[in-house]
Amino acid sequence: MSSNVDLNIRPGYDAVISEIASYVTNFEIESDLALDTARNCLIDTIGCGLLALKFPACTKMLGPVVEGTSVPYGVRVPGTNFKLDPIKGAFDIGCIIRWLDYNDTWLAAEWGHPSDNLGAILAVTDFISQQNIAEGKEPLTMKTVLESMIMAHEIQGILALKNSFNKVGLDHVVLVKVASTAVVTKLMGGTKDQIKDAVSQAWVDGQSLRTYRHAPNAGSRKSWAAGDATSRAVRLAMITLSGEMGYPGVLSAPVWGFEDVSFGGEQLSLPQEFASYVMENVLFKISFPAEFHAQTAVEAAVTLHPQIKDRLDEIKAVEITTHESAIRIISKVGQLNNPADRDHCLQYMVAIGLLKGDLIAEDYEDDVAADPRVDELREKMIINEDKRYSTEYHEADKRSIANKIQIHFNDGSSTEAIEVEYPIGHKRRREEGIPVLEQKFMSNLKITFDATRCDEIYSLCTDQEALENTTVTDFQELFTLQNNNF
Numbered sequence: 295m296s297s298n299v300d301l302n303i304r305p306g307y308d309a310v311i312s313e314i315a316s317y318v319t320n321f322e323i324e325s326d327l328a329l330d331t332a333r334n335c336l337i338d339t340i341g342c343g344l345l346a347l348k349f350p351a352c353t354k355m356l357g358p359v360v361e362g363t364s365v366p367y368g369v370r371v372p373g374t375n376f377k378l379d380p381i382k383g384a385f386d387i388g389c390i391i392r393w394l395d396y397n398d399t400w401l402a403a404e405w406g407h408p409s410d411n412l413g414a415i416l417a418v419t420d421f422i423s424q425q426n427i428a429e430g431k432e433p434l435t436m437k438t439v440l441e442s443m444i445m446a447h448e449i450q451g452i453l454a455l456k457n458s459f460n461k462v463g464l465d466h467v468v469l470v471k472v473a474s475t476a477v478v479t480k481l482m483g484g485t486k487d488q489i490k491d492a493v494s495q496a497w498v499d500g501q502s503l504r505t506y507r508h509a510p511n512a513g514s515r516k517s518w519a520a521g522d523a524t525s526r527a528v529r530l531a532m533i534t535l536s537g538e539m540g541y542p543g544v545l546s547a548p549v550w551g552f553e554d555v556s557f558g559g560e561q562l563s564l565p566q567e568f569a570s571y572v573m574e575n576v577l578f579k580i581s582f583p584a585e586f587h588a589q590t591a592v593e594a595a596v597t598l599h600p601q602i603k604d605r606l607d608e609i610k611a612v613e614i615t616t617h618e619s620a621i622r623i624i625s626k627v628g629q630l631n632n633p634a635d636r637d638h639c640l641q642y643m644v645a646i647g648l649l650k651g652d653l654i655a656e657d658y659e660d661d662v663a664a665d666p667r668v669d670e671l672r673e674k675m676i677i678n679e680d681k682r683y684s685t686e687y688h689e690a691d692k693r694s695i696a697n698k699i700q701i702h703f704n705d706g707s708s709t710e711a712i713e714v715e716y717p718i719g720h721k722r723r724r725e726e727g728i729p730v731l732e733q734k735f736m737s738n739l740k741i742t743f744d745a746t747r748c749d750e751i752y753s754l755c756t757d758q759e760a761l762e763n764t765t766v767t768d769f770q771e772l773f774t775l776q777n778n779n780f
Contacts, residue, residue, distance in 0.1 A: 307490050308545040310562050311497075314449055315489040317568035318476045323441045328570035330758060332440040332447075335398050337755045338578060338731055339409040340773065341738035342397045343390035344373045345655065348741065351633075352393040355518055356386045367424035369417045372773035373742045380421040384474075384528045388413025388521030394655045395517070395637055396583035398576045398719075400447075401619070401693060404454035405586070406466035408572060411446035413524035414474035415439055416770075418481050418531075423766040434481075436769050437762035442477045444573045449473035451572030456565045460623075462558050465502040467523040472496045474527030482531055491540025495530045497552050498544050509626045512635040575693070578719030580730050582653045587620035588643045590714035591697035595647030597712045598701060602648060606667060608703045612675045614644060615698040615711075617683035625677050633658035644699065645671040686715075695720070732756060742775070 307315075323329065346352045357376055358365075368377025371386045378386060388410055391397065398409045416439065423433030450469040459466060472493060479492040502523075506515040534540070545552045545562055553561055582592045591614060602609065616625075624640040636642045636658045645668045646657045656662065683696040700711040718727045735755070739748040751772050754760055761769075 305543040305546070307494070307540075307542040310453075310545060310564060311490050311493050311542075313564060313568065314472070314476050314493055315486050317449070318445055318480045318489055319486040321445070321568065323444050323570060325444075325570040325574060328444050328573045329437075329440055329762070331573050331576065332443045333755070333758055333761055334578070334728060334731060335409055335443060335447075335573070335576065336412070336436075336440065337735045338580075339391045339397045339412050340372050341735040342394055343387065344738045344742050345396065346390045346393035347373045349393065349655070351514060352390060352517065355389050355521075358382060367421050367428070369420045370770040370774045372770070373775065375775045375777055378417075380417045381525045381528045381532075383417035383421070384414045385518075385521040385525035386413075387416055388524040389518045390521075392520040393517045394583045395585060396579050396655070398578055399586040400451045400454055400572060400576060401586060401687065401695060402451070402454045403456050403458040403688075404460060404466050404469065405619070405623075406450055406454055406469055407520065408447035408450045408470075408473070408576060409443075410467070410470045410520035411450065411474045411477065411524065412439075412443060413521055414478045414527045415442045415446065415481070416766075417524075418478045418528060419766045420770050422481060427767065433765040433767050435762060436764045436766060438481075439766060439769075440762065442481060444570050445568075446473040446477045447572040447576060448568050448570060449476055451576075452564060452566060452568055453562070456563050457557075457560075459501075459557075460504055462556065463504055464556060465504045465507065465519060467519045468496075468501040470520050470523040471499065471527050471530075474524050475530050478528055479531040479534060482535055484531065484535055488534055490542075491538070492531050492534035494540040494542065494544045495534060495538075496527065498541055499526065499530075501556060506634075507638060508623075509628070509635075512638050513632060514634045516634055516638075575721050577693075577695075577717065577721075578727060578731055579717075580719045580727050580734060581717070582643075582647075583637070583655045583658075584643045584653060585624050585638050585640075586717070587617070587624055587695060588640050588697070589717035589719070590695055591616065591620075591640060591699060592643050592647040592653050593714045593717065594697055594699040594712040595644045596651050596653070597714075598699060598709055599648055599651035601709050602701050603651070605703065606649075606671075608705070609671070609674055609701055610704045611702040612644065612648070612671060613678065613700045613702060613711075614640065614675055615678045615680050615683070615713075616640070617687045617696060618679055619684070619687060620697070621677060621679055627672070630663065633660075636663060640677070641672040641675045642668065644675065645669075648701075683715075693720075747772070 369383025450473040475496040696715040698713040
């Protein structure tokens, strides 16, 4: 045979894709812990979306692509009166819930926010439910939403355990797209083979670069990247269900496959079977709208605030001891150009915590950043790595996100070293954290709704059985406004 030809024998589906499809098709959610955590994840995620509606930089992204467009069975976007096609609906929901970087997180070889998948899940279940009602069928219930969230969390999180996309410059939203594509293809009635086809399409896409998350290019795309990924997932599911073919060797094909083209020739791995592990162990951002690697640093800074607030001029150095991932992602010096730049800067977030004894979303805006004391503190910061912190960050029975801060003064004295190894949103602090998460949800509801509606939503969302039995259409109606107020 001539050496100048390719051997054109179509392979079977790559194992990773087949396992994803088998999981989504066959796995039964039986974990009460996973369902309860999914409910908390749902309310926290939607609450963060309502909070984001206060920011014009976010709301300018929302609404129909062409103003005045009307679509049948329009998807509702919580906190608005929009009724959108499911692709744009997924974008808008995904955009608001990720805008402030204030809900759940998964940390492993790859990082990410599995709740991002709710954009696709809620849009598609709302769309399907309205279609069902029009056809005389039963709408989907919120239990289906919770189960879909558990599955999407699992796919994204297990793929993240050992596969580091950031090390090859790719953004973690590739995993949102893959997970959402699998789950919404199933929700739309796709077979196991169609799920494989759709997931292969998600891998075929050129993947987003992380450049919008890092110096010197950090910017607001990181706040709508997840919405982009979820909307693409819905589109790929629809294309596949129209009869479009898939690409079985998309990951492993020599030269042209994802692993050779985009993953440095490394093989994607699944270190454990899909179940409900990720949802059960997910991290919540409860106290601060801060990139998760800085959560414990901000907590330490807030603890130190009373000791240093009247001694700012006496500070010689701010010593921050952290882990390798924080150093690689969010430790930076120099000018910070926009809110997205600031909320991915460890030094900025610590400075605000020290100065104010708190950190809220508005603290990333230009008026707060203009305070000269912020940069004065940043210039005094020393960043050290603790190898133990870096090791325990990856250990399955710990997954700590540790930071320690100590302030040194000109007279040679120092504060105590405040060490926080697990943030309040960690599984190890769940009992302490969930009441605070529920308070956060109520506070976010009050931004948009009157007291009666807030109480109605809160009562439903804190009752597991009642929420699971609520139809998606009724749930969405609770969060719909008659007129947008932004």
